[in-house]
Every structure is written in structure tokens, then in C-alpha cells.
Amino acid sequence: MALKETLHNLKEKYKGQKMAPAFNAIHTFLYAPNETTHGGTHIKGADDLKRTMNTVIMALVPCLIFGIFNAGYQHNIAIGEGVAAAGDFFSTAFWNWDNLVFGAWKVLPLVAVSYIVGLTVEFIFAVIKGHEVEEGYLVTGMLVPLIVPVDIPLWMLSVAVVFGVVIGKEVFGGTGMNILNPALTIRAFLFFAYPTWMSGDKVWVAGAQERASQIASGLELDSISGETILGTLAQNKTVSYDLWDMFLGFIPGSVGETSTILILIGGLFLVFTKIGSWRIMLSAVIGALVMGMMFNGVVDAGWIDSSSKFYSLMSTPFWVHLIIGGLAFGIVYMATDPVTASQTNRGKWIYGFLIGFISVLIRVFNPAYPEGVFLAILLMNVFAPTIDHYVIQANIKRRMNRLKVKNA
Amino acid sequence: MGLLSKKDSKLIFDPLADNNPITIQVLGICSALAITAQLKPSIVMALSVIFVLGMGNVVISLMRNIIPSKIRIIVQLIVVATLVIIVDLVLKAFAYELSKELSVFIGLIITNCIIMGRFEAFALGNGPWRSFLDGVGNALGYGIILIIVGFFRELLGSGTLFGFKVLGDSVEKTGLYALGYENNGFMVLPPMALIVVGIIIWVQRSRNKELIEEL
Numbered sequence: 324m325a326l327k328e329t330l331h332n333l334k335e336k337y338k339g340q341k342m343a344p345a346f347n348a349i350h351t352f353l354y355a356p357n358e359t360t361h362g363g364t365h366i367k368g369a370d371d372l373k374r375t376m377n378t379v380i381m382a383l384v385p386c387l388i389f390g391i392f393n394a395g396y397q398h399n400i401a402i403g404e405g406v407a408a409a410g411d412f413f414s415t416a417f418w419n420w421d422n423l424v425f426g427a428w429k430v431l432p433l434v435a436v437s438y439i440v441g442l443t444v445e446f447i448f449a450v451i452k453g454h455e456v457e458e459g460y461l462v463t464g465m466l467v468p469l470i471v472p473v474d475i476p477l478w479m480l481s482v483a484v485v486f487g488v489v490i491g492k493e494v495f496g497g498t499g500m501n502i503l504n505p506a507l508t509i510r511a512f513l514f515f516a517y518p519t520w521m522s523g524d525k526v527w528v529a530g531a532q533e534r535a536s537q538i539a540s541g542l543e544l545d546s547i548s549g550e551t552i553l554g555t556l557a558q559n560k561t562v563s564y565d566l567w568d569m570f571l572g573f574i575p576g577s578v579g580e581t582s583t584i585l586i587l588i589g590g591l592f593l594v595f596t597k598i599g600s601w602r603i604m605l606s607a608v609i610g611a612l613v614m615g616m617m618f619n620g621v622v623d624a625g626w627i628d629s630s631s632k633f634y635s636l637m638s639t640p641f642w643v644h645l646i647i648g649g650l651a652f653g654i655v656y657m658a659t660d661p662v663t664a665s666q667t668n669r670g671k672w673i674y675g676f677l678i679g680f681i682s683v684l685i686r687v688f689n690p691a692y693p694e695g696v697f698l699a700i701l702l703m704n705v706f707a708p709t710i711d712h713y714v715i716q717a718n719i720k721r722r723m724n725r726l727k728v729k730n731a
Numbered sequence: 732m733g734l735l736s737k738k739d740s741k742l743i744f745d746p747l748a749d750n751n752p753i754t755i756q757v758l759g760i761c762s763a764l765a766i767t768a769q770l771k772p773s774i775v776m777a778l779s780v781i782f783v784l785g786m787g788n789v790v791i792s793l794m795r796n797i798i799p800s801k802i803r804i805i806v807q808l809i810v811v812a813t814l815v816i817i818v819d820l821v822l823k824a825f826a827y828e829l830s831k832e833l834s835v836f837i838g839l840i841i842t843n844c845i846i847m848g849r850f851e852a853f854a855l856g857n858g859p860w861r862s863f864l865d866g867v868g869n870a871l872g873y874g875i876i877l878i879i880v881g882f883f884r885e886l887l888g889s890g891t892l893f894g895f896k897v898l899g900d901s902v903e904k905t906g907l908y909a910l911g912y913e914n915n916g917f918m919v920l921p922p923m924a925l926i927v928v929g930i931i932i933w934v935q936r937s938r939n940k941e942l943i944e945e946l
Contacts, residue, residue: 476911490926494933516917 459498469579610679615641777874
């Protein structure tokens with residue numbers, strides 16, 4: 324209680340001054356303000372921006388916890404520490420704490436850096452512009468550590484976060500005005516700026532880079548190689564994980580996107596709380612399946628054979644695309660971002676469908692970008708206003724026609 | 732200023748900042764994105780445009796009373812093309828490597844909208860000396876932005892300036908690279924040039940509020 328009063332007093336003290344937004348933000352971040360509105364009656368919905376953001380964060384928590392576990396699990400498997408195989412749920416070796424502790428050691432700094440850097444930028448901009456600090460970064464800050472490889476150097480993450488928040492969001496006017504999803508802008512920046520840290524077989528398992536440099540310096544060690552499934556398929560190699568591993572998430576990948584089942588649960592939670600659009604999620608899944616089926620059809624028709632470099636990815640059963648790579652994560656948490664997605668209901672169907680469709684297309688045809696989801700979503704972010712425009716125009720036209728028929 | 736009257740010096744210095752062809756008029760963006768990955772080609776490009784625009788403005792200005800207005804665009808194009816071919820041949824003769832690096836973009840100076848823009852807007856209505864100053868001024872304004880963009884893109888993208896490894900050796904891991912620093916590959920790609928130009932525009936407008944258009 325005392326803290327609340329202190330914060331309130333600080334806020335009152337700095338009211339009207341340059342630093343006011345910062346103190347106001349700290350106060351409202353921790354507590355509900357204890358002043359009421361004056362004059363006139365207000366009805367205020369409980370689902371304000373902050374609550375919306377918090378709901379998404381709650382939906383992300385399972386992915387984060389599993390991401391922490393998986394980071395440690397993949398590392399321990401790779402270095403051959405006594406860990407039971409993924410299917411062996413009841414073995415004590417599987418549930419040892421080493422996985423979580425090691426994972427936390429690796430992942431929590433990513434979360435901390437993402438939030439500290441991002442919120443600092445937000446605070447600076449709020450003070451410069453003299454408006455209240457916006458809540459938009461709460462979700463972005465949680466998404467960012469989940470969509471990067473676990474070994475990404477922290478300074479790279481900081482640079483990318485500054486870029487993503489400033490160029491992706493603040494220059495357009497802050498939360499709610501951005502064209503591109505800031506978290507994906509950050510990922511895209513990392514991908515193009517530091518490609519060696521964002522793809523290949525040395526970044527997805529913690530410690531692989533370090534191990535590689537130790538070997539290079541002459542130590543006699545087994546190298547760690549953790550190729551993602553998409554990376555393996557893109558090189559026409561056979562995948563060593565079974566479907567349950569992929570569905571449950573015991574595979575190498577970006578921190579939070581491996582476990583399809585937890586993403587599914589988070590997605591259902593978002594749909595149930597009406598925060599995420601089920602239209603986008605459903606249509607994106609349909610889009611991915613349709614594209615996958617078309618590729619399967621090409622293979623079945625015998626138009627390409629196993630000598631083609633696209634064979635492995637094309638012959639992957641169409642529904643498997645949903646459980647490998649970041650497609651599920653992207654569909655549930657990124658494509659549904661209410662700011663950058665289409666606003667109209669019909670637009671959401673088109674928008675979602677194209678995201679799924681293009682993601683699988685990029686996956687299969689561009690071996691340089693085994694994961695096309697973030698590019699597909701960013702592309703559709705750009706087109707979302709156009710889609711909305713035509714949906715609205717079509718609606719206006721339809722209703723004008725109806726009016727004409729009525730009057731005639 | 733002894734050499735230049737106040738009105739004349741305005742011709743040179745206005746385009747450097749408050750009426751910059753790139754950041755204010757948003758002309759000549761294409762080449763600004765294409766050749767600024769390194770500092771050297773940026774500077775060569777800037778010098779080439781200074782030559783072409785300065786000379787071109789003088790030539791057009793001298794001919795302004797005898798060019799029939801119906802075919803003036805063709806005449807202007809011929810003048811630019813001639814000057815650009817001179818630049819191209821000089822580069823090929825004396826700096827072959829560089830001309831290969833700049834490849835088609837020297838030829839594309841012909842299509843640089845700043846040049847036709849200055850011919851149309853200035854040289855057709857003013858005397859040769861003032862046209863010369865205007866041309867050089869605008870080309871300098873263009874060149875300055877190119878050099879700023881090229882500086883940041885080469886420094887952050889390749890860790891070098893004029894090819895000198897100012898940040899240390901990225902392969903041998905010396906200097907900054909020993910600390911884990913890495914070059915930003917995005918800086919080398921043209922989209923980043925667009926963003927750098929955007930940031931320059933942003934900085935310029937927040938320093939000089941008069942430049943902000945009213946909505």
C-alpha cells in the first residue's frame with residue numbers, strides 16, 4: 324500500500340513536467356489508478372489495452388516455460404548428459420531439474436534484455452512525445468525471446484529490439500499505428516543482419532556455436548549439430564524425430580515455437596477470451612493445408628521425383644507442415660495481432676488464408692529461408708489495409724445496388 | 732562573400748539542407764539506394780552527378796532561347812546523355828574497377844530525376860552562371876546525402892571505410908570483433924539504405940520544424 328501511495332505522490336509531484344509520463348507509467352503498470360473521472364458519466368469496458376495485452380501474455384506463458392525446458396533438454400541431449408528420450412515421460416531422468424535450470428540460465432536473459440531495452444525505448448519516446456507510455460511492448464517483449472534462436476548474443480537482440488521498436492513502431496506513431504508487427508520486424512532485422520546467428524545447424528541448440536569454436540581451437544570434442552526439421556528437409560535429408568516429438572515440441576527450433584500442443588492450448592485460450600481472431604487462425608491453417616495438398620498432389624502425380632531438391636519438403640504430408648517450424652506459433656500469436664491484421668471479417672479470412680498459403684510456399688521453394696512464416700506475415704501485414712479497402716468497397720457497392728433495386 | 736552575391740550563394744547552399752533534393756524533394760532515391768553500400772562509389776557517384784548537372788545546366792542555359800519548347804525534353808536528354816557518356820568513358824579509362832562496381836548506375840544518371848528537374852525548373856529560365864551554381868548546389872546536396880548514407884552503410888555493414896578495416900578484421904577477430912561484434916548484413920542490402928535515408932529525413936525535420944508539411 325505504501326508503495327502505491329509513494330508512486331501516486333510521485334506522479335502528482337511531476338504532473339505537467341517532462342518526466343510525468345514515466346512516473347505515470349510505473350504507477351499504472353503496477354496499480355489501478357485511484358482517481359475517478361470528473362463530470363459526465365463514463366462507462367468503461369474492463370478489457371482495456373492493458374488487459375488485452377496481459378491475456379496474450381498469459382497465453383504465451385506455457386510456451387515460455389516449455390521453451391525454457393526445451394532449451395535445456397536439447398542442450399543436455401546434444402552433449403550426451405543422462406537424459407531420457409522424449410517419449411519416456413515417466414522416467415526420472417526426463418524430469419530432472421537440470422533441463423529447466425540450464426534453460427532458465429539461457430532463456431531468461433533473453434526475456435530480460437528484450438523487456439529492458441524495449442521498455443527503455445518506449446519510455447524515452449513517451450517522455451519526448453509527452454504522452455502516456457503505451458502498453459504495446461508488453462506482448463512484443465514476450466514474443467521476441469520466443470522467436471529467436473536460444474544462442475543469439477544479447478547485444479544483437481538489443482540492437483534488433485531498438486530497431487524494431489523505433490523503425491517498426493514509433494516512427495508510425497506508436498502502438499496501434501504500426502504497419503508491421505514489431506516482434507516480426509525484430510526477427511526480420513536479426514535474420515537479415517546476422518544470418519549466421521539465425522539459420523543453419525549451429526544456432527538452435529544452446530552451446531553448439533561455442534562447441535564448434537572449441538573444436539576449431541583444437542579440443543577433442545564431439546560437435547553439436549541441431550538442425551531444425553525444416554532445415555533438414557530443405558537439404559533432402561531424413562528427419563530423425565517422430566511425429567509425437569514434433570507435436571509435443573521436443574525438437575530444436577526457436578525458443579518458444581516448438582511445442583504445437585501448447586500453442587494450440589494458447590490459441591484456444593485466445594479464441595475463448597475473444598482476444599485472438601478465430602477467423603484468422605482457421606483460415607491460415609486452411610491456407611497452409613491447401614498449399615501443402617497442392618505440393619503433395621504434384622508429388623503424387625509424379626511430376627517431380629526424389630532427385631528434385633524440393634522433393635523432401637514437397638512430399639512432406641500436408642498436415643505435418645502445421646507441427647514443424649514456426650507456422651503454428653506465427654498463426655496463433657503473430658497473425659492475429661489486432662493492429663496489423665485485417666479489420667473486416669471477410670478481410671480476415673483472405674488475410675489468414677494467404678498467410679498460411681504463402682508460408683508453405685516460401686518454405687518449399689526457398690531453401691535459403693526454410694522458415695517462411697515471418698516473411699509471409701510481414702508481407703500480409705503490408706497488404707492488410709488494401710484487403711480491408713476492397714472488402715469495404717465491395718460492401719458499399721453491394722448495398723448501393725440493393726438501394727437501387729429498391730428504389731427502381 | 733566576394734565571389735558570390737547573397738542571391739547566388741543561396742543557390743549553392745539552399746539545396747545542401749533546407750531544399751535538399753533527396754530529403755526534401757525526394758528525388759534521385761533510386762541511385763541513393765543502389766550504390767551507397769560503400770563510401771567510394773558514393774563519392775564517385777556524387778562527383779559524377781556534380782559534373783553532369785553543373786555542365787548540363789550551363790549547356791541548357793546557353794541554349795535556352797533557341798530550343799523549341801515542344802522538343803525541349805529530347806534536347807535535354809541528349810545533353811545529359813552526352814555528359815554521362817563522357818563520365819562513363821573517363822571512369823572506364825582511369826578507374827576500371829570502380830566503373831565495374833558502379834556498373835549500370837553511371838548510365839542511369841540519365842534518368843536521375845534531379846537532373847531533368849533542374850533543367851526544367853532552373854536552367855531553362857536563368858543565365859549560365861546562375862544555372863551552373865544551381866546545378867552544382869543541387870548535385871552537392873544529393874552528394875552529401877549519398878556520402879552520409881554510404882558512410883553508415885559501409886561502417887556498419889562491412890566494418891570498413893574506403894576499404895580500410897577501421898573496426899578491426901572480421902575474419903581474424905581483431906579490434907571490435909574480438910569482443911564479439913559482427914557486421915550488420917542488413918546494412919549492405921538496399922532496403923536499409925531507404926531506412927537510413929528515412930532516418931536522415933527524420934533528424935532533419937525534427938531539427939527544423941519549418942520543413943514539416945501541414946496535413
